[in-house]
Amino acid sequence: MTKKRDEITDADYEALANLRYILRRFSEFSTSAAQQEGLPSQQHQALLAMKGYRGDTPLSVGVLADRLLIAPHTASELVERLVSAGYVTREPDPADKRRQTLALTTRAADILKRLSTIHLTEIRDMAPRLIELLSDLRNEDPFPSS
Template structure:
């Protein structure tokens, strides 16, 4: 009679074949530590983490020309109306401004103000320092996740 239970994964050196839970757990921990660092840095700069992410997205994706609220919502994985409210708060704080799209007058683009640029630049500098500090650890973890060469 055939066994209806799936075969247990084969183990190699204490790890399930093809899965290294310890390395995955360490990678997840490193990501969470970075996100906690990022949230604290944003708070110290007088922003929420989501506001910081919005400024970075507007600057990085918009490449200076600005982005639509729809693109911002998509990149932040939030609903359109949530992105509108976020832009409203950023605009009241003089961190962003809305302007008509030069190519399509029906569209509105969001760009950073001078103050938004200044805050983002400060936050980006400390984030890059933190990434440089944790980079070797992440590289080590990722290297353990590479498939064994035959």
Template sequence: MSDDERTAAELAAGSRMDRVNGLIRSSDYQALAEFRHTLRRFLAFSEAAARNSGLTPQQHQAILAIKGHGDGGMSIGDLADKLLVRHHSAGELVDRLVKADLVIRQESADDRRRVVLVLTPQAEVVLEGLSTVHLDELRKTKPLLLALLNALP
């Protein structure tokens, strides 16, 4: 058991023991802080991995959202919703993705008035590499995340 996992297990045990009548105790704050730190550490890893692959973190997030959307294609509005940005910001990001040969705009097969976003083969290759290292990192972090989730109220 790593030091992080041991800390999370101790927080989980302490959190359950000292929580009385729904009050937030010191161990609850510790568990929340450690959980947030672990998430931030993963995000920092993700941002660095994207940059090392020649993408900005937002470009990585966008092509992952498009790929994860599945068949039928994703509209710019759908992408804006997934990225939690305004439609025009998503449109500008898509313009940059098109210019970088990562995304193409395509007429929807279901509705010719609708434009959907499709990844290029280049984006597929970059995304596969990034996804592989992200899944490896999540597998390493999984025991700690589970312990921290169990420590939360």
């Protein structure tokens, strides 16, 4: 039977630091790729969250705020910028006319496809190292039996 270690080792610190480094590198890559397409990073994240949403309720500003971990008023401002830029449309929700549903435009779908293609390539390139780091963090040493 194995138990979690009580002490954090130098190898644990190294694995955590390396994991954070890889995540920061990916984040920087993602920000740069979005900017090359003329999108601020947060707008790219919003478009991706919208495209990937498969919830039981229609996609609304509130749902988007939850998906992006931002305040509803911040999501509302973000959606307004996306609508103004021609990336998103708002329509009344047929079930609740007080609420608006969000949808991507063809322009947004085209940019998102280009960005997602290069993001998937980057993730596939970094996957072996990421898997190795996560595996190192997952391993648990048993306490020596006495």
